[in-house]
Amino acid sequence: xxxxxxxxxxxxxxxxxxxxxxxxxxxxxxxxxxxxxxxxxxxxxxxxxxxxxxxxxxxxxxxxxxxxxxxxxxxxxxxxxxxxxxxxxxxxxxxxxxxxxxxxxxxxxxxxxxxxxxxxxxxxxxxxxxxxxxxxxxxxxxxxxxxxxxxxxxxxxxxxxxxxxxxxxxxxxxxxxxxxxxxxxxxxxxxxxxxxxxxxxxxxxxxxxxxxxxxxxxxxxxxxxxx
Numbered sequence: 001x002x003x004x005x006x007x008x009x010x011x012x013x014x015x016x017x018x019x020x021x022x023x024x025x026x027x028x029x030x031x032x033x034x035x036x037x038x039x040x041x042x043x044x045x046x047x048x049x050x051x052x053x054x055x056x057x058x059x060x061x062x063x064x065x066x067x068x069x070x071x072x073x074x075x076x077x078x079x080x081x082x083x084x085x086x087x088x089x090x091x092x093x094x095x096x097x098x099x100x101x102x103x104x105x106x107x108x109x110x111x112x113x114x115x116x117x118x119x120x121x122x123x124x125x126x127x128x129x130x131x132x133x134x135x136x137x138x139x140x141x142x143x144x145x146x147x148x149x150x151x152x153x154x155x156x157x158x159x160x161x162x163x164x165x166x167x168x169x170x171x172x173x174x175x176x177x178x179x180x181x182x183x184x185x186x187x188x189x190x191x192x193x194x195x196x197x198x199x200x201x202x203x204x205x206x207x208x209x210x211x212x213x214x215x216x217x218x219x220x221x222x223x224x225x226x227x
Contacts, residue, residue, distance in 0.1 A: 027112040028105035031058040031067065031087075036101075036121040039134055039161045044123065045090060052095050052123050056103075057088040058116065064105040071101045074120070074135045074217045096125030098132050098217055118220060122163060132215045133162040136170065136191075136207040141224040149226050153194045158207050158219065160191055171208040178204040178221050201226050 035057040036042040044052030056069050067084045075097050082089055093099065099121055105114045120134045140157040141147050147154050160167050170188040174195055175181030181204055185193050197203060203226065207219040 025110045026063040026107075027110050028064040028107040028114045029061040030114045030116045031061040031064075031103045031105055033058045033101075033103065033116055033119050036119070038119040038121070040121055041131075041163065042099075042121040042123050044095075047095070050095055051092050053090050053092045054123065055088060055090050056101065058103050060087050061105045061114070063107055063110070065108045066106050068104045068106065069101065070104065071099055072220075074098045074100055075132065077218065093123055095123050098122045098134050100135050100220065120161075130213060130215075131163040133160065133167055133209040133211045133217045135217045136160045136209050136219040138205070138207065138219055138222050141222070143222045144224065146225045146227055149197065149199060152196050152199075154197055154203075154224070154226065155192060155194050156205060156207075157192045160207075160209050162209070162211055164211065166212040168210050168212045171210065173206045173208065175204055176201055178223070181206060181221075197226050199226050 036054060042054055044054055046053045058067070067087070068081055069084060069089055069091065070079055070081050071091055071093065072079045073094065080091055080093070082091055100118050101121070102118045103116045105116070118137070120137070122131055122134065137159040139159060141154065156172065160170060170191065171183055172185035172188055172193050172195070173181040174184045184195060202223055204221050204223045206221045209217045209219075
């Protein structure tokens with residue numbers, strides 16, 4: 001009888017523990033960006049001589065209550081941000097500049113904020129004859145990726161684009177401090193570079209794109225860890 005009672009008590013405790021355990025909270029998913037198109041010129045909804053109003057759109061993300069759009073001027077490195085409850089919004093920007101943009105998904109039930117891919121576009125100025133290069137898209141390493149060094153080297157890869165198709169070269173910046181990166185490679189004509197680095201460090205990297213007229217654009221800054 002005693003053994004039977006102990007068995008029943010164990011079952012009751014297990015049921016209570018399952019009942020009281022909190023269900024996992026799903027994190028908001030990353031949105032799929034739709035407009036403006038990636039690496040293309042942008043047609044504004046309305047314009048003045050110096051500014052244009054751009055429509056930003058994306059697909060609905062699961063487990064998401066609200067969104068926030070970020071737009072960065074790749075010349076001045078200034079950013080605009082705007083919250084949105086639906087899957088589109090408009091933002092007025094200065095003309096004649098390349099921009100990067102992304103969307104953050106948020107949920108009232110989760111503390112996690114999820115970032116989408118980063119896309120680029122060019123907002124033309126009046127009578128635009130030449131275009132500044134787009135910011136380079138950093139492909140590898142991924143952000144916060146742990147990299148096993150091969151003979152002490154890590155291979156950095158990116159994609160550059162320019163509507164004039166006149167990219168001259170790239171500059172590669174690397175450092176252990178995002179605010180104090182140093183130029184490790186100038187006049188890089190291919191979109192990859194093998195860097196000799198130390199083990200057990202967090203590194204930050206950025207690519208500067210220069211066209212044949214000397215125009216420049218900066219990529220975002222990403223980090224990785226060597227092991």
